[in-house]
Amino acid sequence: MHSSLTRRGVARAASALALAGLAAASLAACSGSAAAGGTSSIPKASAQVATSAAAFGGMKGLVAAAEAEGHLNVITLPPSWANYGKIIAGFEKKYPGITITSQTPNGSSADEVAAIKSQGSGSNAPDVVDIGTAVLDANTDLFTPYKVASWNDIPTADKDPNGLWYYDYTGLMSIGYDSSKVAAPTKLDDLLGSGYKGKVAIKGDPTQANEAASAVYLAAVQDGGSADDIQPGIDFFGKLKKAGNFISVLPTQATVNSGQTPVVIQWSFNNVAWGAAGGSSGNPNWKTVILPGTAIGSYYNQSISKTAPHPAAARLWEEYLYSPEVQNLYLAAGAYPAELAAMQKAGTVDTATLKSVGEPPSNLVQLTADQAGKAADLLKSGWSKAVG
Structure with missing residues (x-):
């Protein structure tokens, strides 16, 4: 439970935003050898409790396990919301053996929770959520910890120390x-x-x-x-x-x-x-x-369902979201990504996009x-x- 942690965030969008176009780039991970629908080298029960890519033997093993599952279920992600149309298309292009089913695109955080509760580990149940803080806090028992490879690039106050949840982006x-x-x-x-x-x-x-x-x-x-x-x-x-x-x-x-x-x-x-x-x-x-x-402002949170029907694909999705390529796609939509400060320091932020969106303000209440x-x-x- 993370009720005691301060919700820090940054967000700003000018009324005359001129957002730069950004093509979805591929994630720098090795492709696996398992075909979609094939057999993974890690049992599903083990994948459901994996807390990092190391549990799969590294990114190559995670990709192979996800491709063996062949599917990923996301929920409440309209294509125009924070560039999710391009983000989803980029994932499917990078991993053509994995089909994304996007459910209830105009739904709410409560709909995400209701879907997990009603569908459990059924094949159509959500694997991952993009969820608001209040609803997440009331339902933390539905989710399971996982730390992406870029975990250290997410500010300490913007994540659960055990990996149960982590900020992805915020708007204003x-x-x-x-x-x-x-x-x-x-x-x-x-x-x-x-x-x-x-x-x-x-x-x-x-x-x-x-x-x-x-x-x-x-x-x-x-x-x-x-x-x-x-x-x-x-x-x-x-x-x-x-x-x-x-x-x-x-x-x-x-x-x-x-x-x-x-x-x-x-x-x-x-x-x-x-x-x-x-x-x-x-x-x-x-x-x-x-x-x-x-x-x-208010950051949304990423978290993986404890009963995700496609646990490896769920974890690969999180690795993809926290790559510089996708963090820059959030930014291009005017949604400030969680790893922005680290990307600025590392030189991986799209500087033209950041200039068009503007620096985060200091008078933000979250x-x-x-x-x-x-x-x-x-x-x-x-x-x-x-x-x-």
Whole structure:
């Protein structure tokens, strides 16, 4: 359990982010000799408790074991989220013998946990999760330790000392808006105005989804609250609902393009991806605003299911995510990777991308695990009363 560790993080996205394109690069690991669906040299029971690649005899053995399994199940990873479309494609290109099944792409952290609990070790059960802190903290018994080869490049406070979880990336809470439909908000209270009636959405239920909860945290710190007191954030959404401006619609690229959700409070990397940076699928009128004053960030966590049906592939996936190539792909989406400081020191960060995204800010608030837990309790008791 990691409730006592401080949740440090860095995040920033400018409203005029010009994100550099970054091609998915291959992971520098030896390819194994086992064919997909073949026989691994390590029993599944051993793979499920392996805490490093050394348990497979090194990376070559891990690759062979993963290719023998032939499959990997991921969950709640939309292609536009933190560059996961390119990341998944890069993994399958590097390891063509492993097929990725991406489940419930628009789901929440709670959906990840529910899938593991309901499916256990079934063939369709999630192997790995990309999960918010509060939900992870309440379900640590579902996960198993593993330390990637670049373990020392992840800051000490950003990982469980035994390898049960580790930060992957963070964004910054931002307001995305369709500039052809609404005026640019310059402060939180602008969203209470008549010009935003029936137009403001967040990414799901704050009692279930970390991104939605973080929108409430942003409202709290922008409206007299703090990480220790998110009640002002709940109260703000109550006022937003009373004004007729808050809508209970799950926003997606499609709802943005159709005009159903002209204003969305969500992570900076998602708002940026839904605009011009999204290419032909994006909305050229979609802009991103980072409100002045206190900012909210929140690292997501990687962890491996204790009952993963493809335990070797799950571990190979983590090795892939924490390679410089994929950490740079996170960065290219405007999501600051956990290994950024180490990559800057080693010279492996994509400097052009970092320049376009900007250096991480110093005025970032990130809830500790204890604060997130208390905030979750308050949301459970007060959210439906405020917006119901």
